[in-house]
Amino acid sequence: MISPPPPDYRLLVAQTPPAIYETAPDFWSDHIEWLSRSIGQSAFLEREQRFERLIQDVYKSELYKDGWDGYGAPKPNAASVDLGVRLVKILKFTELSPYSVLPSADGGIGISFRGRDGRRAMLEVLNDGSASYMIYGKGHPKSMGSFDISSPDLTPLFTRLLESL
């Protein structure tokens, strides 16, 4: 029978003694090397891995403390982290590839994009649940606005980002 994982399963797995490591010391390094090569040759798996990392980066943002930037920026709260994860998961099924995930100076999560010739874009989900975008870059037109992350179709926003990057 195949089922979805229970919520805390990664913790359970992490706490399992690495018995196989003790009996076969090369097991992990051999498999990591193979996995790395196998993933690296697949554009699909490489993208899957990149989005996994971005989601982890969103979760890590919650570890920041208030004032983390030296200018009193609030730390991302649980609501913006949840929205950030949701947004990254939505982005995975678009043609966009975020460059990085970082806390926002306005309190929340920022997802950045890099394009050709210095073109840049940023999506932000803030602690109060609001969301905004900004398209910018030296020598390129700047535009910004808000969007509703609960909207059933964010395609127009994503198309605009794609065309601008």
Added chain:
Amino acid sequence: MTIRPQHLSKAPIVEAIISFGIEYLQNDTDALIDKFYTAIETDYTARTPIRLAQLTFNEQVSTGETQIVGARFASTDGKRVCLVDGSNFLCSRLAPYENWESLKAEFERLWNIYSSLGELRIKKVGVRYINKIFLPEGKDMSLFVRTRPEIAEGLPQDMFNLFVRLEVKIPEPLGVVIITEVQRPREQPDLVTFLLDHDLQFSIDPELTDVWSLLDKARDLKNHYFFSSLSDELIKDYI
């Protein structure tokens, strides 16, 4: 298998890859990759470096260094990708998959450009298909997937994560198929996301092997393996 291999209108293929394992008979691979990019840049606009990370750990210290070992070129829509490094030349088609003929034609076109730029020898031929399928949650996996782990009677049966990798010899033409099965995070309610990855590889003698007909044979085999791997009930969803 009662459903014969056929074109699936809703094929679950998320990536199809044709590859050559190559040996360079000259050293300046960086210059070759640069020349190649110049030749394909109008179709493959994005270039990203492939980095190799080497990490060393011991009880006192950990050190790491990275070096660029190749490049990945992607079309504007990101659906076509070509990767070149010190030992591989490969082309991918990401979803939506079109057909074998167009994938092979594009691979051949790019290979003809690349191989005209330097002295290369083909050592290996590969065909790899990664499929994303959705299995009903809470049902016996054996009803849908025919290569799978089996948990002995007497053990709990409720499996919530799996990673399977098998290396199996292909008798004719002599090669290997690496079967990888991975459960992925849920994408649809009541369905378990599952990747089925078949990577067929054949070592060749470049003097004796017609690599293009070997690719066609590999394609027939991968079709046969795919249709043999899943139940008819599941395959019907993709026809």
